[in-house]
Amino acid sequence: xxxxxxxxxxxxxxxxxxxxxxxxxAFPDHWSFMLGExxxxxxxxxxxxxTFLAFNFDPALTKVVYHGPxxxxxxxxxxxxxxxxxHLSFAVNAGLLIxxxxxxxxxxxxxxxxxxxxxxxxxxxxxxxxxLNWIVGVVLFLLAMGEGFTGYSLPDDLLSGIGxxxxxxVMLSIPVIGTWASFLLLxxxxxxxxxxxxxxxxxxxxxxxxxxxxxxxxxxxxxWRQKHSQFRGPNRTEHNVVGSPLxxxxxxxxxxxxxxxxxxxxxxxxxxxxxxxxxxxxxxxYQAASPAQPDWYVGWLDGALRISFPWAxxxxxxxxxxxxFPGVLLPGVLFGFLILWPFIERAITKDRQPHQxxxxxxxxxxxxxxxVAMFMLALDLTLAGSGDVxxxxxxxxxxxINVVYRWGFVVAPSLGFVIAYALANELRKRGGVHEAxxxxxxxxxxxxxxxxxxx
Amino acid sequence: xxxxxxxxxxAFLIVAILGSVGFMxxxxxxxxxxLEGLALAIALVGFVCAALGWSSWIIGRDQVVDHINEYxxxxxxxxxxxxxxxxxxxxxSRNGAxxxxxxxxxxxxxxxxxxxxxxxxxxxxxxxxxxxxxxxxxxxxxNGEIVTKDALNVDSTVTVFPEGAVGDAxxxxxxxxxxxxxxxxxxxxxxxxxxxTHAGCPVALYxxxxxxxxxxxxxxxFDVVHGGKVLSGPADHALPQLPIEVDPQGYLRATGDYPxxxxxxxxxxx
Numbered sequence: 001x002x003x004x005x006x007x008x009x010x011x012x013x014x015x016x017x018x019x020x021x022x023x024x025x026a027f028p029d030h031w032s033f034m035l036g037e038x039x040x041x042x043x044x045x046x047x048x049x050x051t052f053l054a055f056n057f058d059p060a061l062t063k064v065v066y067h068g069p070x071x072x073x074x075x076x077x078x079x080x081x082x083x084x085x086x087h088l089s090f091a092v093n094a095g096l097l098i099x100x101x102x103x104x105x106x107x108x109x110x111x112x113x114x115x116x117x118x119x120x121x122x123x124x125x126x127x128x129x130x131x132l133n134w135i136v137g138v139v140l141f142l143l144a145m146g147e148g149f150t151g152y153s154l155p156d157d158l159l160s161g162i163g164x165x166x167x168x169x170v171m172l173s174i175p176v177i178g179t180w181a182s183f184l185l186l187x188x189x190x191x192x193x194x195x196x197x198x199x200x201x202x203x204x205x206x207x208x209x210x211x212x213x214x215x216x217x218x219x220x221x222x223x224w225r226q227k228h229s230q231f232r233g234p235n236r237t238e239h240n241v242v243g244s245p246l247x248x249x250x251x252x253x254x255x256x257x258x259x260x261x262x263x264x265x266x267x268x269x270x271x272x273x274x275x276x277x278x279x280x281x282x283x284x285x286y287q288a289a290s291p292a293q294p295d296w297y298v299g300w301l302d303g304a305l306r307i308s309f310p311w312a313x314x315x316x317x318x319x320x321x322x323x324x325f326p327g328v329l330l331p332g333v334l335f336g337f338l339i340l341w342p343f344i345e346r347a348i349t350k351d352r353q354p355h356q357x358x359x360x361x362x363x364x365x366x367x368x369x370x371x372v373a374m375f376m377l378a379l380d381l382t383l384a385g386s387g388d389v390x391x392x393x394x395x396x397x398x399x400x401i402n403v404v405y406r407w408g409f410v411v412a413p414s415l416g417f418v419i420a421y422a423l424a425n426e427l428r429k430r431g432g433v434h435e436a437x438x439x440x441x442x443x444x445x446x447x448x449x450x451x452x453x454x455x
Numbered sequence: 456x457x458x459x460x461x462x463x464x465x466a467f468l469i470v471a472i473l474g475s476v477g478f479m480x481x482x483x484x485x486x487x488x489x490l491e492g493l494a495l496a497i498a499l500v501g502f503v504c505a506a507l508g509w510s511s512w513i514i515g516r517d518q519v520v521d522h523i524n525e526y527x528x529x530x531x532x533x534x535x536x537x538x539x540x541x542x543x544x545x546x547x548s549r550n551g552a553x554x555x556x557x558x559x560x561x562x563x564x565x566x567x568x569x570x571x572x573x574x575x576x577x578x579x580x581x582x583x584x585x586x587x588x589x590x591x592x593x594x595x596x597x598n599g600e601i602v603t604k605d606a607l608n609v610d611s612t613v614t615v616f617p618e619g620a621v622g623d624a625x626x627x628x629x630x631x632x633x634x635x636x637x638x639x640x641x642x643x644x645x646x647x648x649x650x651x652t653h654a655g656c657p658v659a660l661y662x663x664x665x666x667x668x669x670x671x672x673x674x675x676x677f678d679v680v681h682g683g684k685v686l687s688g689p690a691d692h693a694l695p696q697l698p699i700e701v702d703p704q705g706y707l708r709a710t711g712d713y714p715x716x717x718x719x720x721x722x723x724x725x
Contacts, residue, residue, distance in 0.1 A: 025519075094482060094488065097488035101492075165654070166654045169653070169654035169655040178721055178722050179721045179722055184573070185575065187576040187577075188577055190718075227523055238523075239523050241521040242520050243519065248510075248514050249510065253510050256507045259499050260499075263500050266496045267496040269488075270493055270496065285622070285624030285657070286614050286657050288657040290660060305689060306688075309689070310689050319723075319724045321719060323654055399674055399687045399688065
C-alpha cells in the first residue's frame, strides 16, 4: 500500500529523493523552537472558525431593527452587521462558542508572534543567513495586527466604531495625503459610508488572510531551505543541525502541540467571555463608552495617543496634527527599527559570518539590553493604554496616571537597558559552557577527578 | 513497550471518542456553549495525551544530523549565474534609447493603475470644514424634541443636533447650562462641538464641578467656561464653540455654523 503510494507519486513527480530527505529532516528539540508553531496552529484555528463566522455574518451597515432572543436590544435600530453579530451570538447553534474561539485565537496569534519574535531576537537567530526570514516575520506581525483590527471593527458595536473613528483620525493626520486617504478608504467623511462594512469584510476575510497565508508559506519555505539554527551542544557545529527526525518523531510532538493549542482555545472560547458586543450596544457616532479598551495588541498605539504631547505643526498654511507623531511616526520608526535590526547589528558588530549556532541572551549583553528596552517601551505604552481602568481601581486621577506613563516612555526603556546589560554581563562573567571550554573528566588513581580541557 | 502504556493511550483515545460524541449530542440538543465547548475540549485533550504518549512511548527517540550544504552554492555556479544575468542585461539593453521608452511606458501604465483608486470615494473638498448648523437652526435632542431655554437644569448637559439632521456625526453638539454669571454664555447656555479635536471620539464626560468636558478615549480635558480651551491631554486645539441665541419663542438656535472646522486636525485645516 505504502509502496504503491510512493511509486505512484514518484512515477509522476519524481518525489522519492525529496521524500527520503524530507522525512528525516532534523528538528532541534529545544522547547523554544515550538513557539512559532503555536502561531501556525492559531492561524489554522482562525481559518476554520473564521469560515464558519463569515458564512453566518452580514457586514452591511444598512440600518435594520433588531428582533431576536437578546431582549435588551429588541426593537433597537442598528446596522445589519451588528444585528447579524447578535444573531450569530444568540441564535446560531454554537455560534458564540465559535466567535469566542476565533477572538481568543486572534489574541493568542499576535501574542505568539511577539514571543516567537523575542526568541529569535534574543538568541540572534536573525543573523546571516536569516535576515530575510526576519523581515518576512516582521511583515507577518504587521499583517496579523491589521487582520486583528479589521476583525475587531466588523461587528460595528460601540467600541469597534470608536476604534475605527480613532484610526480614521490617525489617517487624517498624515501630511499631504491623509485627507484623501481617509475619504477614499472610508468612501467619504466620518462616520463613513455604508461601503465601509463590506470593505472591511473583504480585507478581513480575503486580502489579509491571503497575504498572511502567503507570508507564512514564504516563512516556512525559507526555513526549510536554510534549516533550523540550534543552541550550542555536543556534536553541534556551525555547519549542521542536530535534532529529531521530522517523521514520525517530531511530527507527533508537533501534532500534540497543535491539538493542545486548539484545546486551550476551545476551553477559553467556552468558559472565558471575550468581546461581549451585546453589552457595548450598536455604534452611534455621538455615544461613547468609558473605560474603553482595544484588543491588547492595539493597546500600545492607544497608549501612545494618550500620553503624547498636544503639539501640532503649522507649516505654510498646513497642519500636521498631534496624532501624527504617536500614531504614524512612532510606529513607523519602531517597525523600521525592527525590520532593519539585522543590518543595524551587522553594522555595529562588523560580523558578516553565517551563523547556525545561537547565542544565549547573556552572550551579547548589548543586544539583550536593546531588546529589553524595546520590550519596556511597549510595556509602558500598553499600560498607558489602560490608564482609565487603572484610575478607576487605584482612585488616582487618570491625567496623573498619563503623566507617569509619559515619563515612563523615557525612564522604563532606559532602566530596562541598564539592568538587562548589567545582568547579562554579570552572568557572562560567571562563565558558561562555551566560555569555559569543554572539559573531559578523568578518574585518577587516587579516586578523584582530573580535568582535561578539550580544545 | 508495556501493556500499561498501550492501555493508557487507548484510554486517551476513548476519551477523545467520548468528547466527540458528547459534542454531537450537545449540538443536537442546543446545549449551552459551555457544554459544547467542554465536550470539544475533552476530545482535543484526549488527542493531545494520546499523541504525547505515542511520541514518548511508542516512537523511538532517535537523533539525526543534517549538514548545511545546500547553500551557498559553489563559486563556479555563482559565477555562471552572474554571467547569465549580465549576458541577459547586455542583450536587453543593447538599444539604450528603446529601454528608456520602455521605462516611460511602464511609468505611464503604473500611473494609470493608480487612477481607479479615485473611484473609492468622493473628493474631500470642503466637507471637513462645515457641519449642518446654519443661521437660525434650532437645537433638537436625539429624540427630535426641540430644546427651549428652560430645558436644562444648571450644571447639566444634553447632546443636540440641528433641526432636520438628528444623528449627524459632524454636527453633534453638547449643550451645557452653566451657573448664572459664569463664562460668556447666552442665558447660561454654552454649546460646543461634541467631536474631540484630538482623535474624534465624542467628548461625552461632563465634570460639572470643574466645568470641564473630558474625552473618554484619550482623556483630553476642555474648559467650557473659557471657550473650550485644552486644559490637559493630547488634544492640540480647543473645542469649537457654536454661536447661539434665544429666539423670540424661547427656543435655542444657532446664529451660524462653527467658526472653525470641528473634529481632529488634518493637513488642509491650516
